[in-house]
Amino acid sequence: MPSLNWIGKEAVVKHHKDVPFRLLEPMADLSCGPAQGKDSGNLIVQGDNLHALKALLPRYAGKVKCIYIDPPYNTGNEGWVYNDNVNSPEILKWLGEVVGKEGETLDRHDRWLSMMYPRLVLLKQFLDEDGVIFVSIDDDEVHHLRSLMDELFGTRRRLATFVWRTDGNFDNQAKIKNCHEYVLAYANNPDLFPHPSVVDPSIGKESKLNRLHIQNTIVKNGPKNPVSSIELPAGFPASIDAGVIRARSNQWPHYATDVNIVDGKLATPVTVSSGWSSKSILQNFIDSNFESVLDSKGQRTRFVVTGTGAIESVKDREQASHVITVIGGVGSTQSQSSALAEMGFAFPFPKPVDLVRYLVSMIQGNDFIVLDSFAGSGTTAHAVLKLNAEDGGNRRFILVEMDDNISRNVTRERIKRVAEGYSNAKNQAVEGLGGGFQFCSLSAEPLFNADGQIRSDVKFAQLAEFVWFAETGTGFTGTADSPLLGVHEGRAIYLLYNGILKDKSVGGGNVLTGPVFDVLPKFAGSKVIYAAANRMGARTAREGIVFKQTPYALEV
Incomplete structure (x- = not known):
C-alpha cells in the first residue's frame, strides 16, 4: 500500500515510545460533583495531549468506544487561540526536541504531520475492539490526514469520509465559497459498524441498521402539506417540556390557546395550527390512539404539544435505515459561538454540540467512554451530557486540553455550568444536565526518575x-x-x-x-x-x- 512521506517522519514514527509516563494528579478544587467528581467517570486533563494520552493509557487502553478529535486545521491563519499553522510555542518546542534542527525549516504541512502522527498512534491504542474514531478536518489537510490514517489504521478500517455542511461558514470574500468540512471515520472492526441487521420489533421486519437512536440529519426546506388547523381531543399526550426533539427548525411556529395540561395529557380539546406534517398523518395519529404512525417514507411520527401550545412532530429515530455521509442541520461554528456567548464565553470556531452529538449517537449502546484529546471549549463533553440527559445513558467523557487558561476557565467552567445549570446572558435560568467530572493535571516528573527508578512517592x-x-x-x-x-x-x-x-x-x-x-x-x-x-x-x-x-x- 502506498504510504505518505514527509520531512521529519523518521523522527516521529516511534516517538510515542520515548514519551515518558506521567501520573494524573487530581485537583479537587477544580473538579465538579460529589466527592470532587471522581465517581462520575468523567475526566478533564490539563496538559500536552501527547503526555496526557501516555498517562491515560494504563487506565483506558482498549476501553474507549468512541474518539472524536478536532485538531488544528493548519490553514496558515495564526490569528486564533490554537495558532492554526502549528507555530505555537509548545509545538515548536516539541519539534525542536524531537525532529531536531530540521524542524526549524519544515514546511507547515510537514510540521502538522509530525505533530499528528504520534498522537494518532497513541489514540489507536485506546479503541475498544468495536471502537470508532472521528476526526474533523477541512480541505487544507484532508488528503494528508486520510493517507496518514490509512497507514495507521489500514484502508480496510476506513468507514467513511463524512461531509459536514457548515451552514454558511465560508469566506465572503472568496470567489469559490467553501461551505463544508469533513469528518474522517475509522473503526477497529468495520463489520460491527453499522451493526449486523436485526429484526426490529417496532416495525416487524429486518432493519438495515441496528441503531436504535440514529437520526439522519438532512433537513428539508419547508413543509410539503401545511395544515391550517386541527382539533386535538382531550387526552392527547402533551408536555410542558420545551426540550422535545424537533423534526425541523423553528421556521414555522405552531400556536394554540387555552392549553390545559393535566398529568401529561390535554384536559380539554385544543385547536392548533401546524405546518409540520400532512393533516392525514396527524389525524391518523389521533385515530390510532396516539401511537406513532408511518409516513410515506416509512418513518414513524408522533406529535407533542408543549406547555406554550406549540405542536411539534417528532420523528422516531429508531427507524433510521442507514447513515448518510452528508451531515446537515446540526448547527455551525457561528451558532455555537453565539451559544457560548450566552453562557459567558468567547471562543472562536467551536464545533457545534449537535454535530458531535450526532456522531456519538452512531455508537451502539449508551454506556461507554468518549475521548477527545483536542478538547478546546469542551463541546464533546457537552454533547455527551446532552445525550445522557435525553436517553438516561451512562456515557463518560475524557477531555484533554493543552492550554492551562482554556482548560480552567473555558473547558472546565463550561462543562460545570452545563452539568449544574447557570443563568445566561439574559439572566434566564438554564437547567443543568447533571453529571460531574474530575479535573487532573499531569505530574511534573515522570513515573521513573533520571536513574530509571520508580519515584518514591508513587503509590x-x-x-x-x-x-x-x-x-x-x-x-x-x-x-x-x-x-x-x-x-x-x-x-x-x-x-x-x-x-x-x-x-x-x-x-x-x-x-x-x-x-x-x-x-x-x-x-x-x-x-x-x-x-x-x-x-x-x-x-x-x-x-x-x-x-x-x-x-x-x-x-x-
Missing part, C-alpha cells in the same frame, strides 16, 4: 495500572487493593510494592520470598509476579511463576 494503586498495562496492553479496571491485580488470558498478575503486604523489609512485602508467596492470594494456574527481587530460587519454576523485576520490566 501502589498508581503503579498497579502501569504493571497491568505492561503485562496485558489493556487498561486496568481493578480496585488495586490486593497484590493479585487480576487474571488475564489464564494467568494471574501480582504486584509486590510499597507495603501492600504491610511489610517493607528486605525479606518482606516488596521482595518475592517463600513466606511472602505463601500468603499471596492463591491461583492454580500460571502466575506473573512483579517485585523488587526474587529470593525463591528453584521453587519459582515449580510454582509456575514468571518473575519480573521492577522497575526494569516496566519500561512500557
